[in-house]
Amino acid sequence: MTPTPAPLATSAPSMAEPPQTQADVVIQTVDLWKIYQMGTEQVAALRGVSLQIRRNEYVAIMGPSGSGKSTLMNLIGCLDSPSKGQYWLNHQAVSEMDDDALAHVRNHEIGFVFQTFNLLARATALHNVELPLIYAGVPAAQRAERALDALKKVDLVDRRTHRPNELSGGQRQRVAIARALINNPSILLADEPTGNLDSTTSNDIMALMDKLWTLGNTIVLVTHEPDISEFAHRVIYIRDGMVARDEPTKRGLALRQSRPEPPCN
């Protein structure tokens, strides 16, 4: 009788564990490619992106339009699957997952904040915040309680029965942030969160982001505005589908001096 092989040996060895596993790495991509078929032509939007983001980092992803920044965000947000390469989110190999598993990851691990808020127009603020819990299968009574807590964190409890069209832009984005946080995700993924807001409101929202970072959240900010990226501690520049630069911001540097931490790369 032949000895039974270890269960791990049956799966692809490279996918079993991310290389150099570090307990606090939340996002790890290795040679991530995304190739689109445009008619007869193949267009590579991402050409081998490898990066690591650790727990409680505050990272901005920057790049001009067409750089592959949005494609990278879609991959990180598990809205899309890479053509090639690996992606581990919170130690799960999401590049291998099917649609339903990705939906589960989006529900539990990722909190999205969009430029256009993307709230359901006909639902109240409270109901909008509850939505992810519905798909998580949380019972109704518990949902309302948790949604109210989340609205408290963004100071909108008194607006809970309002619909999006009865709220200001800043309030809408705060509702969206409350919604993103409701399931205690591993990362908060904000795509141009201030793109539709005036500068005062933008600063309010970025102050809220700061506060969330202090509370221990991992934040990935996608933006093309240098002002906004300066709120982050580290900025990753994408150009032609590749990482062009990956460096700490001024705030990041200041932080490193005041609170020495091992560099992540």
Add this chain to the structure above:
Amino acid sequence: MQLREAMWVALDTLWSHKLRSFLTLLGIIVSIWTLVAVVSLVQGVNQYVGQKIARLGSNIVSVNQFSLEEMTDQKQFREAQKRNKPITLAEYEYLRDHLRLARLAAASEQRTSGTNLKAGNHSMTDVTVIGATANSIEVSNWDVLAGRFLSSNDETRGNPVAFIGADLANQLFPGVNPIGQTITVDGHDFQVVGQASAQGNVFGQSQDSFVDIPLDIYRSMYGTQDSVGVQVLAPSAVLLPAVTDEVEMEMRSVRHLKYEDKDTFGLIGADSLMTLWHQLTGVIAGVMVGVAMVFLVVGGIVIMNIMLAAVTERTREIGIRKALGARRRDILSQFLVEAAVLSAVGGILGVGLAYGFTLLAGAVTPLPFSLPWLAVLAALVLATVVGVFFGIYPAQKAAKLDPITALRAEA
């Protein structure tokens, strides 16, 4: 996804597009309305006719030239026309004298069109003139309001007497007691000896426009060629089958039919009338239900169309839900529930209209209408099933949407 969320979204969408939803649902509404109303109608009419036929007597079998089957089937009728002979008065008398199980046998003949009645300077036409034996009152549904029916004494003496219906009393003798007055039936004078109480209409046909005269006089007036109608009364409804067998046997024996010969006459009981009636209403109901089904399919296609539009309209919403963790089956069930709720609401409106219809019909006709609960339930289930069926394709389309593309769609 939880059913409650799906229902909430469905009802909210329905309510926010009231007119569109209503127009969408017209097909379902009309078909469910038709379906429930037709079932209610057929039930009501059946009940009504059942009562009327029961009044004719559930323990009476009538002997006729043709059976109901022969009268309602062209092929059978053509064969029977060659074979069957009119019932003669002699045959009636034979039955009267030979039947033992039966309580009695009554004979009558009647005609309606072309009859002409006069009394004083009033006149009526097309009254049903019935030549009847004195015991006919036993097998009829006439109640004597005043005076008496024809008697056996009248028969033996050949008295020219008449028993009239309520219409004749009203129109020929307005404000006068008709008893003892003279009435002229197609040129022959009769003395009115009794009046029946009013019976009202059946399907708009007055049941009170008749005059009964002795059968012998009737035959001397109109000839002896016609088939005599014989009504045999069984002691009870339970004994009717036995009496029917006895009548058949005696008729066969008086007509000297051989064992292998078919009956040359027809026996009609209350049960065979009811069977015929059910066949008739069954056909009508079948046609109407078929029409309703066509409406239902059309309604289903309209729902599919509107759901496809909804998927396009709400692509952004689908993208948001997917980004927040909705799986394919969550989106699928959301749109299926929405289609089901939409069509179920159509079903409920249809049932509501059908209910209004039964109330109205019950008020303006003598038919005993009621809402058949089983039909209501079946209709609602049917409507929902149609919604789900025609909702499958749009829902699948929604579920298959790519989250990135969906999120980019115009809101």
